[in-house]
Amino acid sequence: MNTDQLRRDLLGRAQQAPTPGPDLAEQVLQRRRAGNRRRAGLLGAALAIVLVLIGVPLTIAAIRGISAPVAAGKIYTAPTRGSLAADNDFLAGLQQQPWQSNESYSGADGSRYSAGTDLAADIPAADRNVAFAADVPGGRWALLSIRAADGYAAAWFTGPVGAAPDQMAMSGPMQFVTEGEPMAHVDLSNVEQTLVVVAASGDDIFVSPEAELSGTGMYFRTSFVMDAPDGVAVTQVNTTLPFGIAAVVSVERNGQDIYRARPTASGTLPGKPPWGDHGWNPEDPDVLANRNGVSLAVAPALADAMLDSALGPTGLTLRDLSPVGPPITELFSGDRNGPATRDRRYRQPTITIWSIKMPSGSYVVVGGWSAIDADDVVTYEQTLLSIRFEGDDPALGVVANRMQLPAYDGAPASDVLVISGPVNGVRAEIQNTAGEVLNAVDLTDGAAVVPSPAGAEVVRVADDAGMVTQGLLSDNQYPDTTVGFGDSRVILVTTIPGR
Amino acid sequence: MRNDSDESFRTFVATWSPGLLRTAFLLTSDHGHAEDLLQTALLKTSQRWRRLANPDTAYNYVRTVMVNTHISWHRRRRVTEHLVDDVTEQAPAAHEHFTSVERTAAALAALPPGMRAVLVLRFHDDLSEAQTAVALGCSVGNVKSQTSRALERMRRHLGVPAAGADDTISSKGTP
Numbered sequence A: 001m002n003t004d005q006l007r008r009d010l011l012g013r014a015q016q017a018p019t020p021g022p023d024l025a026e027q028v029l030q031r032r033r034a035g036n037r038r039r040a041g042l043l044g045a046a047l048a049i050v051l052v053l054i055g056v057p058l059t060i061a062a063i064r065g066i067s068a069p070v071a072a073g074k075i076y077t078a079p080t081r082g083s084l085a086a087d088n089d090f091l092a093g094l095q096q097q098p099w100q101s102n103e104s105y106s107g108a109d110g111s112r113y114s115a116g117t118d119l120a121a122d123i124p125a126a127d128r129n130v131a132f133a134a135d136v137p138g139g140r141w142a143l144l145s146i147r148a149a150d151g152y153a154a155a156w157f158t159g160p161v162g163a164a165p166d167q168m169a170m171s172g173p174m175q176f177v178t179e180g181e182p183m184a185h186v187d188l189s190n191v192e193q194t195l196v197v198v199a200a201s202g203d204d205i206f207v208s209p210e211a212e213l214s215g216t217g218m219y220f221r222t223s224f225v226m227d228a229p230d231g232v233a234v235t236q237v238n239t240t241l242p243f244g245i246a247a248v249v250s251v252e253r254n255g256q257d258i259y260r261a262r263p264t265a266s267g268t269l270p271g272k273p274p275w276g277d278h279g280w281n282p283e284d285p286d287v288l289a290n291r292n293g294v295s296l297a298v299a300p301a302l303a304d305a306m307l308d309s310a311l312g313p314t315g316l317t318l319r320d321l322s323p324v325g326p327p328i329t330e331l332f333s334g335d336r337n338g339p340a341t342r343d344r345r346y347r348q349p350t351i352t353i354w355s356i357k358m359p360s361g362s363y364v365v366v367g368g369w370s371a372i373d374a375d376d377v378v379t380y381e382q383t384l385l386s387i388r389f390e391g392d393d394p395a396l397g398v399v400a401n402r403m404q405l406p407a408y409d410g411a412p413a414s415d416v417l418v419i420s421g422p423v424n425g426v427r428a429e430i431q432n433t434a435g436e437v438l439n440a441v442d443l444t445d446g447a448a449v450v451p452s453p454a455g456a457e458v459v460r461v462a463d464d465a466g467m468v469t470q471g472l473l474s475d476n477q478y479p480d481t482t483v484g485f486g487d488s489r490v491i492l493v494t495t496i497p498g499r
Numbered sequence B: 001m002r003n004d005s006d007e008s009f010r011t012f013v014a015t016w017s018p019g020l021l022r023t024a025f026l027l028t029s030d031h032g033h034a035e036d037l038l039q040t041a042l043l044k045t046s047q048r049w050r051r052l053a054n055p056d057t058a059y060n061y062v063r064t065v066m067v068n069t070h071i072s073w074h075r076r077r078r079v080t081e082h083l084v085d086d087v088t089e090q091a092p093a094a095h096e097h098f099t100s101v102e103r104t105a106a107a108l109a110a111l112p113p114g115m116r117a118v119l120v121l122r123f124h125d126d127l128s129e130a131q132t133a134v135a136l137g138c139s140v141g142n143v144k145s146q147t148s149r150a151l152e153r154m155r156r157h158l159g160v161p162a163a164g165a166d167d168t169i170s171s172k173g174t175p
Helices: A003-014 A024-054 A088-096 A300-314 B003-028 B031-046 B055-084 B100-109 B113-123 B129-136 B140-158
Strands: A129-136 A139-148 A151-159 A169-177 A183-187 A194-198 A204-208 A211-213 A219-225 A232-236 A248-253 A256-261 A264-266 A288-290 A328-335 A350-357 A363-372 A378-388 A399-405 A414-420 A425-431 A437-442 A447-451 A458-463 A468-472 A488-491
Touching: A003 B003, A003 B100, A003 B113, A003 B140, A024 B003, A024 B031, A088 A129, A088 A139, A129 A194, A129 A232, A139 A169, A139 A183, A139 A194, A151 A183, A151 A264, A169 A183, A169 A264, A194 A204, A194 A248, A204 A232, A211 A300, A219 A248, A300 A350, A300 A363, A300 A378, A328 A363, A328 A414, A328 A447, A350 A399, A350 A414, A363 A399, A378 A399, A378 B140, A399 A468, A414 A458, A425 A447, A437 A447, A468 B140, B003 B031, B003 B055, B003 B113, B031 B055, B055 B113, B055 B129, B100 B113, B100 B140, B113 B129, B113 B140, B129 B140
Parallel strands: A183 A264, A219 A488, A288 A328
Antiparallel strands: A129 A139, A139 A151, A151 A169, A183 A194, A194 A232, A204 A219, A204 A248, A211 A219, A248 A256, A328 A350, A350 A363, A363 A378, A399 A414, A414 A447, A425 A437, A425 A458, A458 A468
């Protein structure tokens, strides 16, 4: 079959399709109206529950964030918001605190500040604005800002429950922002996993706890409307562990999306020790299925990076994946000379390619190289992130990834092509886009590493029965997982006392 | 949805639903499922109608919703089937009594839904690789590889050799 024939046949088949009914649009509109009525009923029930739970007389207008707007679009010159906004002594004390961070910074004027420097030392206390100060679950938080070139520099300060001003310390990175630019922050070391968003009064704030990867490899997000009548939302996210931050905050102002980003974070993830301490070590057959029983060590930093990129946006852990069978299939484990076998020694850096099966049935293929020297210094690079549709198991197909290996242990730097075919693959052919054979190589357990020929685009693998499987050189895909197709926003009343 | 929005939605459905239903039929291989799929996709689209400024945008949106909805339906149906029996989507064997269209339809129906979607978008809806990638939210490379694999499976199902290609691996070359 050629593609012209396929086009003709699909056209012929499509002629057998039914004809839409004349009332199709009306049926859809009726279903939509019925759905709206159901949602309105659910919202009413949710409101009633919230009113009972927090005992505060909220109105629909407050829930929808349309109560008396204060200078729309102003955040860093607006009056202080939050439950401590009227505590003048606390606010004055906050203004006195040093902006001391554990990170190094480049100032807006290009000057460098090393860790521990007071970043606001030259700013009189009276010129330091407190945009937000409140008791939130797990402690006291504040957002301070100072004037900077072309806008403001802003920083979060956090402290324990009931903290005095001198117990409030800078938390997370300082950011340069414009007047109307919201900020969102989560404290990962806080067991409450508190997320605070400070936007302008009247803004609608949405929080999406995680992205979902569909069977076609598309990321979907559902965002929840926060109860933020004065442009401040306080909520909790519980999907940030253990791999990165899955949550995304978006803000709508006057019907326009003006902000969408992952919150900044401070603290360390309590559930994120090095890979080897996860209890899911790579030698655990319940976690990782190896093709030929020989698996080389993976540097924890590379393992974390690969899992971060695959699981981080979704908020999932390995335990959430594949309730039946190991969630990871190791497609390749070896070095620049080929896949690991029991009868040969290997040299660093080692090369790893994994296929991770997601709940939707799609696969995330990740790979890279890593090396650990005698002083335990780790060098690594993740070189592959590719998403395969549901039903397209990478272990049964061809994965080919080009890697630039560094000079190491006496071996020179080299560009290699790592090939993983079906485990019964015996020979691979590397072609350019014109179908010309650039190289051919025998495979060991369906895998090989060869010098990467210029122009290589296609790899074809023949198995022991002569069946040929074809694959393209896997390109890296780093999709923007802060957005998702068909982003849906639902009304969920989230209220935390103390906001 | 305001009344003027309702009217533009009705116009959109009247104009574009026949083509969308043909795509839905190729995805599902079933009249009833195709109609359900289109109606569900239109319902989801109607909820965002004010944001979909022009028919092109809306058409692409409905099509993408159809593809993803179909795949989620496929997953649920498969789980249900496993409870009863391991019913696989076996297409009838290629046979001379079947027309080329019927054999192709059977081979298409035997593909995983994602691969089926790629072929339908590329070779029925005539989308470029880049447009298909946008519709499916994946990379152009992924569309290329999925197309290649889907065609390979179609050929195997139909029992025909690869078009214009020698399906053997040479013994020449250096490792």
